[in-house]
Amino acid sequence: MITSTVKPAPPGQDKRWKIVDATMRRVGQNSRGLIETLHTVQEAFGYLDETALRYVAITLRVPLSRAYGVATFYHFFTLKPAGEHTCVICLGTACYIKGAPRLVDAVKRELGIAPGQTTADKKVSVLSARCLGSCGLAPAVVYDNEVAGKITPEQLRQQLAKWDAHDA
Amino acid sequence: MTLEELEEIALTENEAQAKIPLTVRVCVAAGCLSCQSQAVKDALDRDIASRNWSGHCKIKGVGCMGLCAEGPLVSTNGGILYKGVAAADATALLDAMEQGPVERLLCPTDIPFFQRQKKIVLENSGVIDPERIEEYIAASGYRAFVQALTEMTPAEVIEQVVKSGLRGRGGAGYPTGLKWSTVAKAVGTRKYVICNADEGDPGAFMDRSVLESDPHRVLEGMLIAAYAVGAPEGYIYVRAEYPLAIKRLKSAIRQAEKLGLLGSNIGGTSFSFRIELRLGAGAFVCGEETALIASIEGNRGTPRPRPPYPAMEGLLGQPTLINNVETFANVPPIIRNGGEWYAAIGTEKSKGTKVFALAGRVQNTGLVEVPMGISLREMVFEIGGGIPEGRGFKAVQTGGPSGGCLPSECLDMPVDYESLARAGSIMGSGGMIVMDEGSCMVDVAKYFMDFCMTESCGKCIPCRVGTYQMHRLLDTITKLQATPQDVAMLEELCDLVKHTSLCGLGQSAPNPVLSTLRYFAEEYKAHIERKECVAGVCGKGAAT
Numbered sequence: 001m002i003t004s005t006v007k008p009a010p011p012g013q014d015k016r017w018k019i020v021d022a023t024m025r026r027v028g029q030n031s032r033g034l035i036e037t038l039h040t041v042q043e044a045f046g047y048l049d050e051t052a053l054r055y056v057a058i059t060l061r062v063p064l065s066r067a068y069g070v071a072t073f074y075h076f077f078t079l080k081p082a083g084e085h086t087c088v089i090c091l092g093t094a095c096y097i098k099g100a101p102r103l104v105d106a107v108k109r110e111l112g113i114a115p116g117q118t119t120a121d122k123k124v125s126v127l128s129a130r131c132l133g134s135c136g137l138a139p140a141v142v143y144d145n146e147v148a149g150k151i152t153p154e155q156l157r158q159q160l161a162k163w164d165a166h167d168a
Numbered sequence: 169m170t171l172e173e174l175e176e177i178a179l180t181e182n183e184a185q186a187k188i189p190l191t192v193r194v195c196v197a198a199g200c201l202s203c204q205s206q207a208v209k210d211a212l213d214r215d216i217a218s219r220n221w222s223g224h225c226k227i228k229g230v231g232c233m234g235l236c237a238e239g240p241l242v243s244t245n246g247g248i249l250y251k252g253v254a255a256a257d258a259t260a261l262l263d264a265m266e267q268g269p270v271e272r273l274l275c276p277t278d279i280p281f282f283q284r285q286k287k288i289v290l291e292n293s294g295v296i297d298p299e300r301i302e303e304y305i306a307a308s309g310y311r312a313f314v315q316a317l318t319e320m321t322p323a324e325v326i327e328q329v330v331k332s333g334l335r336g337r338g339g340a341g342y343p344t345g346l347k348w349s350t351v352a353k354a355v356g357t358r359k360y361v362i363c364n365a366d367e368g369d370p371g372a373f374m375d376r377s378v379l380e381s382d383p384h385r386v387l388e389g390m391l392i393a394a395y396a397v398g399a400p401e402g403y404i405y406v407r408a409e410y411p412l413a414i415k416r417l418k419s420a421i422r423q424a425e426k427l428g429l430l431g432s433n434i435g436g437t438s439f440s441f442r443i444e445l446r447l448g449a450g451a452f453v454c455g456e457e458t459a460l461i462a463s464i465e466g467n468r469g470t471p472r473p474r475p476p477y478p479a480m481e482g483l484l485g486q487p488t489l490i491n492n493v494e495t496f497a498n499v500p501p502i503i504r505n506g507g508e509w510y511a512a513i514g515t516e517k518s519k520g521t522k523v524f525a526l527a528g529r530v531q532n533t534g535l536v537e538v539p540m541g542i543s544l545r546e547m548v549f550e551i552g553g554g555i556p557e558g559r560g561f562k563a564v565q566t567g568g569p570s571g572g573c574l575p576s577e578c579l580d581m582p583v584d585y586e587s588l589a590r591a592g593s594i595m596g597s598g599g600m601i602v603m604d605e606g607s608c609m610v611d612v613a614k615y616f617m618d619f620c621m622t623e624s625c626g627k628c629i630p631c632r633v634g635t636y637q638m639h640r641l642l643d644t645i646t647k648l649q650a651t652p653q654d655v656a657m658l659e660e661l662c663d664l665v666k667h668t669s670l671c672g673l674g675q676s677a678p679n680p681v682l683s684t685l686r687y688f689a690e691e692y693k694a695h696i697e698r699k700e701c702v703a704g705v706c707g708k709g710a711a712t
Contacts, residue, residue, distance in 0.1 A: 032464075032465050033466060034467075035447070035463065036446070036447070039447055039449065070468055073451065073625075074449030074451050074469070075451065076448075093370045093527075094528050096370075097528045097603055130452065130623075133409075134198060134199055134202055135371055135373055135533065136533040136535075138528075146202070148202065149202055
């Protein structure tokens with residue numbers, strides 16, 4: 001069996017590229033593994049930058065446009081690094097009905113940013129989710145990967161203030 | 169793996185369980201975990217160790233018990249259920265095993281929320297440990313598959329599914345048996361079975377719960393399907409947003425492989441089947457089967473025109489069977505008990521049970537499984553316990569962004585595919601969201617349109633541009649700046665988008681607008697003629 005020897009070298013010495021390479025090997029360096037690979041890159045690096053997209057595209061033999069197209073099509077992928085802390089506000093129907101818009105307003109007032117943005121000091125990123133599936137706990141918020149339920153705007157403000165104080 | 173071997177595993181497991189007289193079950197599905205149920209379980213484990221009770225009482229992590237809003241939930245011997253348990257309550261709970269229940273934490277189980285349910289899909293949820301295949305086998309797991317494999321022909325399996333009258337639980341309600349027989353008859357070099365676990369409807373979490381609480385059930389359903397249609401390879405397309413479901417599926421697949429229930433020459437027969445996971449990446453449109461296939465192939469999730477249907481030309485151009493999580497989960501009991509048993513439950517055209525995620529402005533939010541044909545009133549006021557804070561019922565929304573909002577006039581309607589469709593909504597995947605007087609129906613319609621606009625893949629113009637324009641019009645109405653012409657335009661656009669969009673996303677996107685126009689015309693009128701929002705949500709006086 002002829003195996004390709006033209007696999008390009010990783011963009012740097014960073015060990016995380018080894019994880020990315022492992023995924024690409026597992027999917028047989030095939031274009032079908034594009035989404036799998038992007039998941040791995042995002043898990044390892046936190047986001048997808050141009051270097052990573054170029055490297056993945058060339059290794060899996062897909063046009064850069066397709067890699068970029070896939071990376072921007074799916075909400076889960078982000079092309080920008082996240083802040084130190086993330087706060088995901090669920091905007092699913094149950095949360096919406098139970099006051100999630102008020103949480104978005106509270107964040108706007110407190111940090112001056114909308115979902116999808118990061119504060120200027122890169123401390124907090126605010127995201128919105130389509131539905132966390134925690135509808136029994138609406139409105140729900142995820143603070144740094146921990147789901148918290150039945151959140152009031154006041155509780156949200158306190159958490160944001162806590163992050164601010166801790167890292168000051 | 170033969171039936172005898174399965175029975176042996178079940179016997180060993182049952183004997184081991186019988187040796188320990190007391191069991192405390194702690195819900196470790198996502199809902200309760202986010203209320204710190206893991207800390208409760210850890211505290212119980214520590215307490216057991218300090219009492220030297222390890223041979224006397226077992227602490228078991230189990231799946232969803234349903235009443236998610238009251239978590240963490242813990243159940244003990246004798247059907248006692250505790251709600252809102254904290255780690256600090258561990259000692260009291262274990263003391264109670266000998267002295268009688270802890271009154272302050274008791275959750276009554278004689279309420280309609282529990283009594284009115286009929287559990288088929290969820291029969292193991294909250295009972296068995298989802299991370300141990302032995303417990304699933306002890307609960308008659310994999311018996312249906314091995315029975316099908318060793319004692320039935322593929323045609324006989326399909327016949328039972330046809331007889332059961334099972335219809336797709338993903339939303340559209342296509343007869344499952346018919347889909348299976350189409351794929352079985354289709355000609356291809358290799359066939360595939362795909363489980364659609366890309367639960368995208370906001371407000372729906374049935375599939376997540378099934379995957380977290382009883383992952384083997386889904387694998388068994390897929391195995392039976394693969395045997396029936398002759399597919400050697402399967403995929404589960406699961407949302408990346410469900411890390412716990414992914415983790416449990418991965419371990420379930422590993423365990424099944426280890427026991428030889430997945431892999432080559434299963435049970436010494438010529439049947440082989442492998443399952444791989446594919447993670448979605450957050451695109452609602454990927455619930456549509458051709459978009460889902462595009463995504464598994466590593467592309468942007470855009471649908472393509474059908475026919476050809478995936479049953480003829482699906483993944484990599486080969487015949488592909490795609491069913492939803494809940495559909496697969498219904499299959500093992502159908503094979504175990506026969507199609508006729510299943511067909512005896514439900515209504516004439518909608519057989520069996522349906523799992524609903526009851527949420528919104530309702531007392532008891534959580535997961536329920538009820539026989540088809542139950543009325544919406546029973547769902548909201550008996551099982552759901554009515555509207556909290558003494559407020560009035562306004563609407564119940566089914567089917568997510570593809571469904572509609574039904575008013576109090578529809579409350580006595582039976583919940584089945586046809587009735588919901590006639591009323592202008594759909595069964596959908598099972599999200600059921602209750603709204604009270606505090607919700608403005610125009611605002612709700614705008615919310616769903618915003619969702620569809622954002623999630624439109626952009627391939628076809630009616631959906632891409634139509635949802636944008638409808639959203640703009642709804643926005644004008646909620647800003648109390650619309651004219652009657654705007655509503656006329658909105659209605660026209662609904663008709664156009666519904667009839668000319670490429671896939672289900674666009675075709676059903678107008679449903680929330682159409683149903684609110686039909687049942688809550690007064691509210692639209694108030695916004696336009698009197699510049700007033702009765703619920704106080706819209707316009708300048710909007711509550712923030």
